[in-house]
Amino acid sequence: MGNWVCIDFGTCNSAAAIEIDGRPKLVSPNNVPFFPTVACVLSRDKIVVCQNAESFKTHYPESFLQEFKLDIANSPDCNGVDYQKVVAEILRYIKGCSEVENNGARLDRVILTIPAIYTEQDSRKDIMRLAALDAGFTTVEFLREPQAAAWHYAYINDSHSAGLSLIYDLGGGTFDPALMDMGEVDNPTFLGCNSGVKCGGQYFDAAVYKKAQKEAKDMDKPLVREKRWNDYEACKKLKESLSASPSGTIMLSNDEFFSLNREGLNALIGEKLDLTLSACDSMLKTAHKEWTHINQVLLVGGSTSIPLVSEKLRQHLASHNASEVRIIRSMTGINGEYNHNYAVCLGGIAYIERLLDKQEQPSMAEEQIGILICGNEVCQLKEGVNTFGRSSEQDFSFSDPAMSREHFTIDVSRNSSGHYEYLVTTMSQKKATIINDRLALNLNVPFAPRNIALVDGATIQAGVTRFQFKK
Known part of the structure; x- marks a missing residue:
């Protein structure tokens, strides 16, 4: 390969x-x-x-x-x-x-x-x-x-079962948590995700820079506008240094020192990190899971190096009686070390190696794509995106006035084992898509999920129209 x-x-x-x-x-x-x-x-x-x-x-x-x-x-x-x-x-x-x-x-x-x-x-x-x-x-x-991060963890563990993993992916721009079933660790199954939380390194950098800018202005020694990039980079390096040191000092363009300790950084970013935990709560609720069901939280992304991330996770786990859940930022397994900074690209190579191994094995009978049943009507799904709504432009249209013109989609794709996965995503700007009579996929409610993986027998309601999913 x-x-x-x-x-x-x-x-x-x-x-x-x-x-x-x-x-x-x-x-x-x-x-x-x-x-x-x-x-x-x-x-x-x-x-x-x-x-x-x-x-x-x-x-x-x-x-x-x-x-x-x-x-x-x-x-x-x-x-x-x-x-x-x-x-x-x-x-x-x-x-x-x-x-x-x-x-x-x-x-x-x-x-x-x-x-x-x-x-x-x-x-x-x-x-x-x-x-x-x-x-x-x-x-x-x-x-x-x-999924790539989960594959990296699977590779390090050399195919030892790892149970349920929460991927805590905090990088530069957004927080993107996901839930992976790793009962078969060489075939991680995607159960759901959350998205849209604007939290990450660039927001933390900006918070430190704004504090430095305010202090300089209060001293009546404002920063030099033409050197703002230099000041911003200095603030970024200061933030990074606080992952290893309790305090740090930099020189800014106004020829003044700016100091910040770890407690000061925590005060600047704490509320943002609280949003990540709320997003995880929402994702678990969507998947009908509790924090106690999780075997480990896999930290992914450079921003997880900030000590406050692990501290808040430990506190949150304790508040949900889940103190036994492991928080993995680094570990050594049979095939080396888990690398939280580069878990995604390393996992992608492990994934493609496994995929090619499977292609070399004798092929099994072709799996059939699932269907949605609506009354006496059967909607045969296709690989790719299937659209549902009231508009005649949709793949499957229905004369339900309570349904939006474009209400939801089902994305059908193959996982690494060659089996089909089904991700339903709400598209309506005004109306929720209801899953199993209790979970509302909603674009307009903060932290409400927008999509979820479908399992066999799941029900979907759009307007007053009901569907049942069958593999």
């Missing part, structure tokens, strides 16, 4: 992994195991990316792009260049570095990890796919980020 690379395209930093001598290996250009997800668009034909772009930030701030992962479906309005071209340049750079690490051998197949909330119809997937092809890859596959 030596011509695969897994790329975790992140908000602030990206990472890549390849397989060397049968084991996942991080790609580390210049001995640094990540790629800043940044670009400087100097002209339509000149885009500098990743490590090479960082020095351009202060000189060409109007042409500098960063933290744009979730916005790639929009236009950056930057020297006439769209995000597809920017992403392609970043992927091309990572591809080249990965091939150097691969002893010069070509890597023409890529697995891109994506947030759990992306469905088949999400235009950001199309942009990523086209960008990867533009970068020189011939084969492009996608894998949900929490």
Whole structure:
């Protein structure tokens, strides 16, 4: 499988992994195991990316792009260049570095990890796919980020059953928790996720910078506007240092010291972290699980290095009589160490290795795709996105005035074992989609789930129309 690379395209930093001598290996250009997800668009034909772009930030701030992962479906309005071209340049750079690490051998197949909330119809997937092809890859596959992290944990455990895992993914821009059933640890099953919580490294960095800015203003020694990027980067490094040290001090552009201790950082970010726990509560409720059902919480992402994250998790677990649940940031298993910073890209390589192993095994009888039963009508689902609503433009339309024109979708895809998975997502801006007569998927209620994995026999209600799902 030596011509695969897994790329975790992140908000602030990206990472890549390849397989060397049968084991996942991080790609580390210049001995640094990540790629800043940044670009400087100097002209339509000149885009500098990743490590090479960082020095351009202060000189060409109007042409500098960063933290744009979730916005790639929009236009950056930057020297006439769209995000597809920017992403392609970043992927091309990572591809080249990965091939150097691969002893010069070509890597023409890529697995891109994506947030759990992306469905088949999400235009950001199309942009990523086209960008990867533009970068020189011939084969492009996608894998949900929490599933990739679960695969990394499964690989480290060497197929020992791990039970129910909560993936606590706190990176640069958003918090994306997911629930994985790892009873068969070499086949993690996706049970559900939550999304949209704006919490992560960039918000923590901004909070420290704003505090420094306020203190400077109160001293009547404001920061130098032209050096705001330097000050912001200094505040970011100060925040990172507080994961290891109880306090730290930096010099800012006004030639004054700015100091912050860990308690001060906790005060700045504590309310944001509380939102992540509320999102986990909502996700567990959606899946009809309790905190006591969880075997371990897998920490994923650089922002989980902040000590307050583990502290708040321990307190939350204790408040739910679940103090026995393990919080895993680092551990050693049969196949090495769990790496919370790079679990996603390392897990992607473990996943693709397992997938290829299964393809080499004799194939089983073809599994049939499930159906929805509505009265006497049978809705035969297809692989991909199936749309339901009152509009005749939907795949399945119904003359129910209480149903929205586009009410819900069911995304049908194969998991790593070749079996079909079914993810129902509400699309109505006004009305909930009811699952099993008690769970409301709702776009307008904070922390209400938007999607859930369907199990055999589940019921769905849209308006007054009821469906039953059968595999």
